[in-house]
Amino acid sequence: MKLPVLIQAIFLLALLPPAGCAPPSSEPEKGGEPAKVAPSKTVPAPEKTEPANPPAEPVPAEKPEKEPKPAISSAIESLTGSLGYNLDGQEEGDPKAELEKGLSLQKKGHYTRALEVLGGAVEMKAPNALRAEVLLELAETYFRRGKDAREESLEPGEVVEDPGSNLETSAVLFREVVNRYKGELDFSSQAAYMTGSCYLLLGDHRRGLAAYKSAFENFPRTSKYRSKALERAGICNAGIGDHVQAKAFFNKYLRDFGNDPKYSSTAKKIRTRYLNELGLVGRPAPPLNATRWLKGVVDGGLESLRGEVIVLTFFSTWCNHCKSELPQMRRDVEKWSDKGVVFIGIANPSDPKGTSPVEIYVETNKVPFLDVALDEGGRSWRPYRVSGLPAAVVIDQKGIVRWRGHYTFMGHTLLETLLAE
Known part of the structure; x- marks a missing residue:
């Protein structure tokens, strides 16, 4: 036998599996049964034994005599x-x-x-x-x-x-x-x-x-x-x-x-x-019977302010509530004026209970209105149904009365709504 042929024969013999072995496969041979796995023996669990000194039964906690305090929010x-x-x-x-x-x-x-x-x-x-x-x-x-x-x-x-x-x-x-x-x-x-x-x-x-x-x-x-x-x-x-x-x-x-x-x-x-x-709400705002405007800014009356939200406040120099509301009015004017709300006042200069001329009162107390209508005889009081002071009216951009009440109760909710319309 030639040497190359002998080497090839030895190489082929090395590739063959040993006797009694089969090639590894996850599939059963064709026509044959899958190999059976011998069942494993079950090891019995050890028996439970009680400890020599068993622990005492837990004692349930006693209920409190009083109801617990409510939780703090x-x-x-x-x-x-x-x-x-x-x-x-x-x-x-x-x-x-x-x-x-x-x-x-x-x-x-x-x-x-x-x-x-x-x-x-x-x-x-x-x-x-x-x-x-x-x-x-x-x-x-x-x-x-x-x-x-x-x-x-x-x-x-x-x-x-x-x-x-x-x-x-x-x-x-x-x-x-x-x-x-x-x-x-x-x-x-x-x-x-x-x-x-x-x-x-x-x-x-x-x-x-x-x-x-x-x-x-x-x-x-x-x-x-x-x-x-x-x-x-x-x-x-x-x-x-x-x-x-x-x-x-x-x-x-x-x-x-x-x-x-x-x-x-x-x-x-x-x-x-x-x-x-x-009863005034939802109706066009009555015209103001202003004899004159104190600062001359709103000479045209309410019509000249159409397109703005107007807060109109009736006040008098003798009214203590009017005076106590002035600090809040100043804060309101500062907050809302730049957003499109105009604050104007109206007073009766011939009010028999007046304690000082309206002009002096406005200057002394730093009344913050854009302007003040001077209404001789208070002819605007009745159309606006004023029976107590300070009375306030909110008028929308179309000249419709949207709120009427005491100035203390005029909140920011309605003003925000009107400005968003």
Whole structure:
């Protein structure tokens, strides 16, 4: 055999599998059965044995004798964290004495000190009724401080840079009185009502309406704040431009409380003022009977302002409420004038109760109106259904009256709506 042939034969033999082996394959041979796997033997599990000293059965926890305190809302948790209040009431002390001390300071307008005293009292152990009262008065102090700051009538030494933040804080604390102490009706019903009052002063009629509706719907008829909440709900509805609902709330007040002598004063105000004012809404604004314009800017009357949103305010030099609203008017003018809202005033220079000439009053008190119409004899009062001051009217870009009411209740909701139209 030649050498090359021998080498090839050896090479081929090396490639063949050893005897008794088959090539690896995942498929069975054609016509054959798949290989059977021998079953594995099962190893019996070891028997369980009890320990020599078994542990004692767990004793179920005893139920607390008292109901757990309601959870603190996220808003109050954030607020109390920033202000340093702890509403769990675990501190020792005499909360009743501190409450009386805080109320005395509050009535004197010493709000900063009152907040310190009441803030300490709110952290003391006390029955729920007393705890609710302390928290309510803490909220009330923030409310009064915000309101007085809004009117620039704070006592000397009291400094508030942002009246709105005090009113917002007050609203959160009032809501917490409702959430934590709803069963203490004397305090929780008042707190629900006051929450709406905070938002009304902030000019937020929608949140005010929600709070007043809650105060009316969630508390019994015996609550003295229920009727007040119903009245204010009507005011808020008018403020957002829903005059149908406003009338519905006012009429419901008359049905529910109108025949009760205790509510006769408010019922009369609703009949002769609120419903009468709403009758002007939706109609063209009556012309102003201006003898002259104080600054000469609006000589053409309301017609010259067509295309602008107009806030027309009736005032008088003897009106204390008119004067107390001036700081807020200045803020309103600063906020809205550049956005397309024109603020004008109207006064009767021959008002027999006038305390000074209108010109001097406007200059001395820095009345912020673009111009002031001088209406001899007050001939514009009746067409605009003015029965109390300061009376305000919102007129849209087409010259239609869209709101009529007390200036205090003119919020930003309607102005935003009109500017967006």
